[in-house]
Each structure stands twice: as C-alpha cells, then as structure tokens.
Amino acid sequence: MTLVLGLDVGGTSSRALITTLDGARAGFGRAGAGNPVSVPLADAVTSVASAVRAALSGLDPREVRSAVMGIAGTGRFADPVVADAFSDAFAALGLTVPVRPVGDVEVAYAAGTLEPCGTVLISGTGAIAARIEDGLMTTTADGIGWLLGDLGSGFWLGREAAALTARELYTRVPDGPLTRSVAETVLGTIPAAPSRQAADDLIGALHAQPPRHLSRLAPLVSEAAEQGDPQALAIVDRAADHLADCLAEVHTDGPVVLAGSVLTGSAPVRAAVIHRLARRLPATATVLAGPGELGAARLAARLA
Template sequence: MTLVLGLDVGGTSSRALITTYDGVRVGSGRAGAGNPVSVPLADAVTSVADAVRAALSGLDPRQVRSAVMGIAGTGRFADPVVAGAFSEAFAALGLTVPVRPVGDVEVAYAAGTPEPCGTVLISGTGAIAARIEDGLMTATADGIGWLLGDLGSGFWLGREAAALTARELYTRVPEGHLARSVATTVLGRVPDAASRQAADDLIGALHAQPPRHLSRLAPLVSAAAESGDPQALAIVDQAATHLANCLAEVHTDGPIVLAGSVLTTSAPIREAVTRLLTTRTPATPVVTAGPGELGAARLAARP
C-alpha cells in the first residue's frame, strides 16, 4: 500500500492525516501547537512529531511516499536550524521521504476542491483572497494585517462589536443581544446605567489586551445574528460585502473555496457571503473547505 501524509500545523494545534493516493483515510493524529513562529522550536517539533506518530500507529512509515506540511510562515524553513530539527524528527519516526512545507493558503484551497485552478477566500483572525493556479498562489487581495486591512475577518468583526458596545454605553444601557454579550464577556456584567465610566471600563479592558484578541468577540456577532439582532445582522452584511469585494479582486474562473474559522464555523457570515457570490458569479461553484490536513494530503498525492 502506498500512502501520503498531510499535516496542518498551526499556532494552537498540529493535525496529521495519512491517506492512500486516492484519498482513503488510514490514520490520523493530533497534538499541540507546532508552528515555530508561535512556540519555541523544540516544542513545535515535539508537537508535530506526536501528531505524525499517532497517525502512523499500526502503519509502516516506509509506505509513505509523499508528504506535505501546511504551515503559515514557510520562510522559516529557509533557516537550516529549523528545517534540520523537523527533518531529524521525521526521520526518527521512520519516514523516508522529505516533508514539504506549503503555505496555509494553498492548503486551504486544496482542502475545498481537487481542482488545480480557482480562488480561495479565507476569513479567520485575518482575511485574504488568493488566486490558485496549478496548486500555487499567483495573486492575493487584502491579507495585509489588522492595522491596515483584514476586512471581514474575525478581528474586524470583534472590533465592530466592541465599538458598537462602547458607543452604546456612553448613552444607554445596552438592550441588544450583541452589545449585552460583549459587555458581559469583557466586563463580566451589563452595567446598570449608561455612563462615560462604563464605556471607559470597556475600552480600558480591551486596550489592556493585544489588539488581535478582539477576534475572540467574533463568535458573539454570529450568535447574535442567529438570534435576529439587527445590529449583528448589519455587521454580518458589512463583513460579507467586504469579503466578496476582496474575492472579486483576484477571482477569474474555477471554483471558489471558503476557508478560515469565520467562514467555516459562522453560518450567518458564510451564508451571507455565499448569497453575494451566487448573485455575482452564478455559474461558479462555491464550496467550504474541509480540514487543512486533508488539503495537505491532497497536495501530497499530486504528481
């Protein structure tokens, strides 16, 4: 039996998938954070090795004939220390083929479709659209970080929700689902009365954390939208418009893959984006990406 290995390595977890060349799943594993950008190199290597070891359980590692590791920041592997540490760990597991690092954007696209050419729209903590040609990223839109862009991302959603809540606290006790949820999450309570102090408390609590932590408020927007909160629905519509416009900058033909935690877990935003894309490009398939390790395994199986 000839096998391929796909890895999805991130700042919170590492997932491994082993399949046959035609996609039949034969092993999987999961471990902790494996991106050396996010954690110390030794910890990253240990986590990735643990995930691969679990996936190889009961299998002959020599049967793995191709391997791809999807990871953000592939440039780190130009450092021989980083590349060598991972290579040694893979060799110790019995793998006899190199594990090729591939950017997480290409992997996300492959996780949605086996087609070699198309477009991927990603909204997670950040947001980016990318054109994929023969499995390689050839053009991008946005993806320039929370300070300058990432419109429609988890960070953007959280910032919009926080700003709305702060404005309300200056003038009235929040009544809507979204504003009350944000106040409760950040302050632990909904203030009894509107006041500058209540708003300043919220603002101070948010400024005390790294800016990207605003993305943790994004699920509150989705939950409030599902309950029919008009303020949340307005934010969802704005996010969908931003994301659809971003995609339009690079899309030409082929399928559109929706990926990233916002688009894969938030039904209101995914559905709003899909409606816009269906209207704008009615003949284009719009699909949701599967797990990143599946995309990596698909890339590993390509000639």
C-alpha cells in the same frame, strides 16, 4: 500499501492525517501549536512530531511515500536550523520521504477542490483572497494583517462588536443580544445605567490584551445574528461585503473555495457571503473547504 501524510500546522494546533492515494483515511493525530512563529522552535517540532506519531499508530512509516505540511510562513524553512529541526524529528519517526512545507493558503484551496486553478477566500483570524494557478498562489487581495486590513476577518468582526458596545455604553444601557453579550464577556456584567466609566473600562480592558484577542468576540456576532439581532446582522452584512469585494479583486475563473474558521464556522457570515457571490458571480461554483490536513494530504497524493 502506499500512504501519504498531510499536516496542518498552525499557531493553535497541529493536525496530521494519513490516507491512501485514493484518499481513504488510515490514521489521524493532533497536538498543540506547531508554527515556530507562534511558539519556540523545539516546542513546535515536539507538537508536530507528536501529531504525526499518533497518526502513524499501527502503520509502517516506510509506506508513507509523500508528505506535505501546510503552514503559514514557509519562508522560515529557508533557515537550515528550522528545516533540520523538523526533518530530524520526522526521520526519528521512521519517515523515509521529506515533508514538504506548503503555504496554508494553497493547502486551504486544496482542501476544497481538486481543480488546479481557482480562487480561495479565507476568513479566520485574518482575511485574504488568493488566486491559485496550477496549485500555486499567484495574486492576493487583503491579507495584510489585523493592524492594517483583514477586513471581514474574525478580528474585524470582534472589533466591530466591541466598538459598537463601547459607543452604546456611553449613552444607553446595552439592550441588544450582541452588545449585552460583549459587555458581559468583557466586563463580567451588564451596567444597569449608561456609564462613561463602563465604556472606559471596556475600552481599557480591550487595549490591555493582545489586539488579536478581539477575534474571540467574533462568535458572539454569529450567535446574535442567528437570533436575528439587527446590530449583529448589520456587522455580518458589512463583513460579507468586504469579503466579497476582496474575492472579486483576484477571481477570474474556476471554483471559489471558502475557508477559515469564520467561513466554515459562522453560518450567518457564510450565508451572507454565498448570497453575494451567487449574485455577483452567478456562473461560479462555490465550495466549502474541508480541514487543512485533508488539503495537505491531497497535495501529497498529487505529488506521489
């Protein structure tokens, strides 16, 4: 039997998928954060190895003939300390082929389509559109991080919801589903009267946590939008405008893959983006990406 290994390694979890060359699932494992940008190198290696060990359960690691690890910041593997730490761990698990690091953007694209050329639009914690030519990322739009951009990302959605709630608290009691749920999530209560203090407390609490954590409020936008909350729907529409503009900056032809936790997990944002793409790019096929480890396994099969 010829097997391939696909890994999706991120700042939250590491997932490993083993398939046959035809894509039939043979094993799966998951563990904690595996990106050495997010956690210490030794912890990252332990997580990734643990996911691979679970995926290899009952299989012969020598049958794995090709392996790809999708990870943000592949440049880190130019450092032999990082590269060796991972390759030593993989060898200890009995793997006999190298595990090739591939950018998470290219892996997200491969998780949606087998076409070699197309465009991927990702909205997760961040947001980026990337042109893919022969499987490789060429030009990009946005993707410049939460501080400077990532318009339409989970961070952006959470920030818009928080700003709306802060402004509202100064002048009136939040009465919409979105602003009420944001106030309750951040303050633990919904003030009974307009309150400068409550607004200042909300702003203070959000400044006191890592800014990226604003993305945790993004699901509240989706939930409120699903209830028809006009304030949430307006934020969703603006997010979709940003994401469609971002895609249009780099898309030329081929399919468009939608990926990332916001586009795969938020039905209102996904629907609003698909609606815009249908109008602006009527001839384009739009597909939703599967899990990153599936994209990595597909790339591994292609390289086998």
